[in-house]
Amino acid sequence: MKNILCGLPGCRIVRPNPPRNPSAGGVQRATRYIGDAKIVVEYMDRPPHHDGRWYYRGTVTARGHTWHFNGLGTGVGGIRGTGGADSVLAYDDMAASAVSFGGTYDSESGSPSRDTADAISEAAWDSGENGGYYVRRTKTGKRHGPYGA
Numbered sequence: 001m002k003n004i005l006c007g008l009p010g011c012r013i014v015r016p017n018p019p020r021n022p023s024a025g026g027v028q029r030a031t032r033y034i035g036d037a038k039i040v041v042e043y044m045d046r047p048p049h050h051d052g053r054w055y056y057r058g059t060v061t062a063r064g065h066t067w068h069f070n071g072l073g074t075g076v077g078g079i080r081g082t083g084g085a086d087s088v089l090a091y092d093d094m095a096a097s098a099v100s101f102g103g104t105y106d107s108e109s110g111s112p113s114r115d116t117a118d119a120i121s122e123a124a125w126d127s128g129e130n131g132g133y134y135v136r137r138t139k140t141g142k143r144h145g146p147y148g149a
Contacts, residue, residue: 028042028043028045028086029041029042029043029058030088030091030095030137032091032092032095032135032136032137033135033136033137033138033139033141034095034096034099034123034124034126034133034134034135034136035123035124035125035126035127035133036062036063036123036124036125037060037061037062037099037120037123037124038060038061038062039058039059039060039061039095039098039099040058040059040061041056041057041058041091041094041095041098042056042057042058043055043056043085043086043090043091044056044057044071045086053073053074053075054073054074054085054090055071055072055073055074056069056072056073056094056098057069057070057071057072058072058098060098060099060102060112060120062116062119062120062122062123062124063119063122063123064119065112065113065115065116065119065120066116067102067112067116067117067120069098069101069102069110070110072094072097072098072101074090074093074094074097088137092135092137092144092145092147093147093148095133095135095147096132096133096135096145096146096147096148097147097148099120099124099133100133100148102116102117102120103117103120103121103124104117104121105117105118126143127146128145128146130146131146131148132145132146132147132148133145133146133147133148134146134147135147
């Protein structure tokens with residue numbers, strides 16, 4: 001089954017990830033890189049919230065600092081047109097969200113310390129002119145995005 005996504009700047013074919021075998025105990029996890037920051041995102045594999053949000057947990061590591069996040073949700077309705085909560089594009093988008101939230105200090109529970117937020121913000125230098133982050137799926141791979149613009 002193929003999903004065709006059309007939009008700016010053009011159309012592309014997206015093949016959803018094959019369903020995993022829940023009895024095998026597999027973890028749905030991806031590692032992404034934004035600038036010098038390393039982001040590990042794990043899909044929490046639970047039914048979506050009543051408004052269609054999917055939830056993720058993981059870590060953002062930058063310049064000797066690590067921020068652990070748990071329950072980072074997508075926008076209302078999930079990530080539209082990605083092929084599912086555990087698709088390649090969903091992990092890209094959630095990595096950008098994690099860096100965005102992790103690079104902000106606001107003294108609320110769950111946010112990183114000021115030093116960690118500064119390290120994430122400075123390390124995630126690979127952003128677009130109009131906002132958003134460019135995500136790499138390998139340390140030296142092709143840039144995708146910008147996400148979150």
